[in-house]
Amino acid sequence: MIRCLPLLLLLASPLAAHDLVSGDLHIIHPSIPDPLPTARSAAGYMAISNDGAEPEALIEVRTPFAEHATLHTTIFEEGVARMRGLEELVIPAGETVNLEPGGIHVMFMGLSGPADEGDMIPATLVFRNAGEVEVEFMVDPAQGGGHSGMDHSGH
Numbered sequence: 001m002i003r004c005l006p007l008l009l010l011l012a013s014p015l016a017a018h019d020l021v022s023g024d025l026h027i028i029h030p031s032i033p034d035p036l037p038t039a040r041s042a043a044g045y046m047a048i049s050n051d052g053a054e055p056e057a058l059i060e061v062r063t064p065f066a067e068h069a070t071l072h073t074t075i076f077e078e079g080v081a082r083m084r085g086l087e088e089l090v091i092p093a094g095e096t097v098n099l100e101p102g103g104i105h106v107m108f109m110g111l112s113g114p115a116d117e118g119d120m121i122p123a124t125l126v127f128r129n130a131g132e133v134e135v136e137f138m139v140d141p142a143q144g145g146g147h148s149g150m151d152h153s154g155h
């Protein structure tokens with residue numbers, strides 16, 4: 001079932017998907033919808049599969065693309081989507097966790113420069129057990145509305 005995921009992502013998007021395997025972790029298409037030139041923040045998405053026998057946790061994201069990169073989850077209060085910081089993202093053994101619009105995402109705050117569709121933005125994912133994994137977030141086509149309209153007052 002997990003093996004089907006890259007194909008599904010590929011079918012969902014006519015654009016190239018990319019992925020990487022590091023030990024028991026399979027990180028599928030880290031991506032950032034192209035932020036507006038004036039945007040000061042952006043959201044990053046990916047899917048993470050844990051093929052190991054132990055739970056894993058994503059505890060930190062580092063990138064020169066932003067002053068701060070944190071994990072957010074989205075909750076709905078009275079129909080309004082709001083962000084909440086997430087201490088860590090647990091990936092249970094044998095499972096896949098999706099970071100996707102309207103749900104969990106990496107929040108890039110204080111962007112260091114513009115990003116253009118097709119750019120590959122280097123980042124380091126820090127896992128509790130596996131340690132540092134180098135990835136590249138692909139800048140994908142902009143999403144209508146999406147993240148910028150969401151309420152980040154929860155910070």
Ligand SMILES: [Cu+2]
Nearest residue numbers: 072083105107
């Ligand atoms: Cu957010």
